[in-house]
Amino acid sequence: MTPNPFKPFMGFLTFALLLTSLAGATKVLYVTHEPGRWHKYTAQKKIFSQIAEKAGWELTVMTGEHEPQIAKLRTPDFGKGYDVIVYNFCFAKSRDIEAQANLVAQTREHGVPAMLIHCAMHSWWPTYRDGKPGAIGPDYKGNAKADPALVAEWKKKHGDKPFPAWGDFTGVASGRHGPHQPIKMIKVG
DSSP: OOOOTTHHHHHHHHHHHHHHHHTTOOEEEEEEOSSOSSSOHHHHHHHHHHHHHHHTOEEEEEOOOHHHHHHHTTSTTTTTTOSEEEEEOOOTTOOOHHHHHHHHHHHHTTOOOEEEOGGGGGOOGGGTTSSOTTTTOTTOOSOOOOOHHHHHHHHHHHTTSOOOOHHHHHSOOOSSOOOSSOOOOOOOO
């Protein structure tokens, strides 16, 4: 029998979204892109829709091809009116920091909680992985290695507004897929 590749994803997603449901979220925006090159976003969207239906959520799906989806993320207030936004996409090589900064603003400025699924954690590599340490400036306290040209472009347009390093928003930003093995959990406290 072939193992179901979505089983771990479904279990984690069900648990995480159950917590969101208990917190009172009823209006959910699910942001993805199709088709996926590395992941089966269409199948994952279907699973998410089933979970949303069982949970009684009002679900809106924002999907489309890769580049048009990034453009949609530049729309101001796209998250307005939602209780939570779930991001399930891979924009690893995107240099569109205006879209990324607007996505972050939906949570930081407008207060809409975000949940990032898998590949969304390693998006916008040029803002934290593909550049040089110290590129963001001497006052930056994070670990991002941003592309200096991207930082210069941001500063020219936004002045002293902090550079949007993706890992600073996600808290955990990855630069590639890890080993295909179970995660070992260790109690530390």
